[in-house]
Ligand SMILES: Nc1ncnc2c1ncn2[C@@H]1O[C@H](COP(=O)(O)OP(=O)(O)O)[C@@H](O)[C@H]1O
């Protein structure tokens with residue numbers, strides 16, 4: 001009864017595009033055993049993740065990405081502010097029905113093998129045996145672990161552990177997938193597979209929140225990013241618009257002679273423009289990122305561009 | 307006291323009338339209250355005394371409003387299954403291996419020459435199982451969940467729709483299962499070990515044809531005297547707490563004697579606690595003698611005098627002992643004079659009716675130091691008095707030193723005013739099948755024994 005009510009609510013939320021994740025003034029201070037303040041890991045974060053998008057949290061190590069994710073999942077209690085997932089408080093257990101989480105390192109039981117792991121997590125969702133078997137089969141195939149399905153996880157390499165971790169996160173066919181550094185530990189090929197998979201899941205209508213310190217990942221898959229540094233939000237926006245350099249014009253041309261190039265440069269000069277380089281400049285994520293980090297170190301607490 | 311199967315307390319009798327359930331409930335309540343206090347102290351530290359209270363109240367009410375109604379048996383079962391698998395795969399069974407190895411080597415060290423090997427074996431397996439289970443419980447519970455938190459495997463659990471109650475209950479259930487299985491297996495192994503340790507057979511020593519009495523061969527460090535009854539079957543005397551029955555067959559005109567397995571070794575017994583008092587040299591009521599640096603409960607009585615130790619037992623009647631009263635006693639002698647130390651010290655047991663008016667004949671015995679003296683007091687005793695333990699509420703047994711042979715020595719002792727012969731009267735530490743020490747040793751301390759064993 002309530003389940004159907006909820007699912008209709010979910011459907012309607014899709015149409016009205018109510019944010020899947022919403023954080024309000026979210027902050028976290030890690031304290032030591034005696035309650036003394038140790039680290040200000042996250043400072044008043046406000047983000048919204050919308051239905052069906054891939055949202056990336058980008059930042060150097062220790063910038064508070066994992067902390068943000070844990071707060072959103074209710075693994076940590078916020079020091080200030082609140083986080084909402086599907087409109088429910090982050091500490092509400094019921095939201096977990098629709099959430100999948102791939103932790104930083106795959107925190108799985110090393111004494112289980114791949115099949116047993118998936119079966120176990122399936123049981124936690126009270127899935128019937130039939131369904132568990134089918135999903136396990138499908139997920140093992142999907143993450144490419146067919147050959148080692150009966151081996152205990154203690155024998156797995158880092159990359160394989162990542163894969164089973166991902167499979168575990170997908171066991172309940174979640175509407176929201178939270179991935180903490182999904183590509184670390186994967187070889188370039190695995191990393192490519194992971195990214196393709198993330199895109200595919202988005203196309204299936206799932207919402208994905210991921211964090212990474214690998215710029216290429218974020219550039220490749222994310223629709224929107226938030227850049228964190230030292231626990232502060234520095235930048236938030238669409239990847240394509242963030243990477244667009246406003247006052248630079250790109251001209252792609254082919255087969256120009258040196259003569260023609262010189263002529264074009266003259267034309268630019270005549271119009272008061274300045275020729276930067278002759279080959280095409282594109283700002284990469286990397287540049288943007290480094291720029292922001294540099295700025296932030298010079299002027300802490302300042303939010304760079306809007 | 308013999309326990310017939312119908313006298314044993316069943317599980318259900320233990321659970322409800324025997325307060326088992328109530329005690330368990332009280333334990334849970336006590337722990338809950340303690341937990342509450344600890345949590346409150348922490349919360350009060352973090353949020354202040356008043357706020358801390360609200361925080362706890364909030365958590366509690368959330369537990370009852372949300373956690374409890376949404377707790378799912380299937381998730382608990384899944385978590386219990388995990389705990390079970392974890393225990394098995396984390397080589398918890400090593401404990402089991404330790405036990406088996408222990409059993410294998412124990413055979414070498416448990417003295418089959420002991421007075422009652424069955425008791426020895428049983429107490430060995432009982433204590434070892436106890437400690438094994440204790441270790442198991444300790445390891446499982448103290449490493450499992452904390453390890454989950456430390457390794458953060460708990461993250462992948464908590465982010466599933468799992469409630470804290472389920473995590474805890476799942477573990478408890480899983481480990482209970484592991485414990486029960488291990489306990490069961492160890493129990494079976496122990497049973498085999500004990501029975502194999504005690505079972506032995508004898509043969510007949512050559513004897514004259516048609517003789518009524520014979521002797522068995524010396525096996526398992528003892529032999530028996532065999533008496534043949536009218537019907538041709540034989541019984542042995544009781545040695546090391548058991549007897550055998552002997553049947554006779556004719557093969558090729560020769561008699562073949564078949565000994566049965568030992569009987570009476572594995573019988574449950576419960577201790578009967580008595581009250582001990584003493585009479586002094588002149589026969590007047592007084593205290594026993596403490597020979598110094600002994601447990602205060604251990605008292606000696608003076609030899610060759612009117613000293614005696616008097617045990618009073620309640621509830622000694624026919625229903626619990628049947629046809630004979632079996633007494634076990636361990637008595638030590640303390641000699642203050644190096645005379646003839648080879649000859650044993652003598653003593654005797656007298657039974658007395660509750661009112662003290664009727665006394666039985668003396669049952670003499672020689673003190674077997676550091677060993678169990680066994681006596682079987684028949685239902686009918688001489689001195690024209692039938693000690694009728696049928697209708698009595700209490701039967702008194704008094705114990706007196708005989709001064710026959712040791713009289714002269716005793717006189718010397720008395721002359722030099724040194725205690726000559728003091729015989730301690732000790733409550734034999736009786737063990738039940740459960741292998742627990744009875745309280746007798748704490749209450750009276752003594753080692754004289756008065757456990758009544760069944761025939
Ligand atoms: N359990 C913890 N206790 C204390 N400090 C922590 C804890 N977890 C993370 N931190 C600190 O919080 C900051 C943010 O960490 P984290 O969110 O893990 O960064 P990242 O962006 O690399 O995921 C770091 O300075 C880290 O040292």
Ligand SMILES: [Mg+2]
Pocket residue numbers: 062065066067104180
């Ligand atoms: Mg991290």
